[in-house]
Structures are given as C-alpha cells and as structure tokens.
Amino acid sequence: MRLFRSSELLGIARETLEFVLEASEETHPNEYMGFLRADDARKLGLDRSGQVITNVLVIPGTTSNPVSATVKTSMKPNDVSSVGSVHSHPNGVLRPSDADLSTFGQGKVHMIVGAPYGRDDWRAFDNQGERTTLDVVDVDLPEDQFFDFTxxxxxxxxxxxxxxxxxxxxxxxxxxxxxxxxxxxxxx
Known part of the structure; x- marks a missing residue:
C-alpha cells in the first residue's frame, strides 16, 4: 500500500455508478445516502495516477424518508479512501438543496441521483455546490476479500x-x- 496517493479524482467506476442508481431506485420513494470511497487508479489497472470511486459505504443506522436522509455521523469511519457523498432526490431534482450544501463540507465530490434513476439521472458537485465533471470509468473493480472467511x-x-x-x-x-x-x- 502506498502511503501517499494522488488526490486527483479521475472518475467513478461504471459498476459503482450502476450500483448507486439501482440502490437509489430500490430505496424510492425514500432518499438513499452513502459515502463514496476511491481506490488508486494504478491498482485498478489504469496507467495514470489518481483515484477512481469504486465503492459506496452505507452507515448503519441511516434513516430516510421522501425528503431527507439522516446519517449518524458518529458511525462514520475516519477513512482516507472517502472522497465524498452520494444521495438521491426522489423528486428528480438534480441540484443541491440548502440542507445538502450544509453537508458538502467533507470530500471532493458529492453526487445527487434523481428519479427515474436512469444512466443520465445524476450530477456531481464540489464542496460549494457547483456542478463538476465526474467521468464514468470502465475498470475492473477489486474483489472485496473482507468477508471471504468462515x-x-x-x-x-x-x-x-x-x-x-x-x-x-x-x-x-x-x-x-x-x-x-x-x-x-x-x-x-
């Protein structure tokens, strides 16, 4: 493991974006909420330094309804692979609310996914709530071995x-x- 990773965010893995869209649709009409995690691009086979979003962490105890999602911040791990957040807007509005902006302080990118949860029904924003570009990257996700034991x-x-x-x-x-x-x- 490299101690110092490039902080440049190259994009989100296509498979991770598909997961976010499906999870948001399954949670509908309530909001979906999670934290975005990234892996080093070279670990994913890219010949470039930087990071790619590969995972979504859902915090235990997260509650949601059709207009908000609440996370127990005390349950959020201090995680160097965390690069931002994702949540859904069941009403389909793809821009941050004032409440969203107040939570955008940590991380590099914040995604909003909206109904009907198609491949183009999402936007990425920076910490100030300004729209930003987040490329969709085709990479093979690393196998998660954490629970591969008896x-x-x-x-x-x-x-x-x-x-x-x-x-x-x-x-x-x-x-x-x-x-x-x-x-x-x-x-x-």
Missing amino acids: QSDIDAELLADGRHSGVVAPEDREDDDDDRGGLFSWLR
Whole structure:
C-alpha cells in the first residue's frame, strides 16, 4: 500500500455508478445516502495516477424518508479512501438543496441521483455546490476479500496467533451446548 496517493479524482467506476442508481431506485420513494470511497487508479489497472470511486459505504443506522436522509455521523469511519457523498432526490431534482450544501463540507465530490434513476439521472458537485465533471470509468473493480472467511478460519487464526486461549475446537468440546470460542467470544 502506498502511503501517499494522488488526490486527483479521475472518475467513478461504471459498476459503482450502476450500483448507486439501482440502490437509489430500490430505496424510492425514500432518499438513499452513502459515502463514496476511491481506490488508486494504478491498482485498478489504469496507467495514470489518481483515484477512481469504486465503492459506496452505507452507515448503519441511516434513516430516510421522501425528503431527507439522516446519517449518524458518529458511525462514520475516519477513512482516507472517502472522497465524498452520494444521495438521491426522489423528486428528480438534480441540484443541491440548502440542507445538502450544509453537508458538502467533507470530500471532493458529492453526487445527487434523481428519479427515474436512469444512466443520465445524476450530477456531481464540489464542496460549494457547483456542478463538476465526474467521468464514468470502465475498470475492473477489486474483489472485496473482507468477508471471504468462515468461523473456522477465525477460530484457527486465533488459536495459531495465541490471541485467545478460550477457543475450543468443536471436536474438543465436552458438550454441544458449550458456546466458548467463536467470533464473539471476546465480548465475555
């Protein structure tokens, strides 16, 4: 991983834009809200420095209705890959409201997606609410490996690292009702 990435935002991955449009349509008639994350362009196979929006982070506890979406900002991670926000306007208006402008302080770009959520039913804005260009880029998105594991994998890693002595392999348990070990055993 490179410590210093180019801050130039090259665009949004086509697949990510399609996800945003579909998620906004599925949330309709309520607003959709998320935070945009970017990856280094070279990691995506582009022969250019900069960043491409590849992911949308939806914060747990986000609530929405037909005229607003509210995010629990305390749940938003301090994330260096975050480059802005996206939300929908179910009424189809593709310009920021005064309330939107008050939330545009962080990030480089803020997208508004509007009904009927077709491929041209979105706009990008800068922190001041001025329309900006955001190219749609054809790249292969990196595979998200974060959830590519099982409980057995977690237990084995904990045992191998010696981080948790309470993990007991299923075959070593004295009775089936014993709930020692597992992902949440550290909560006890």
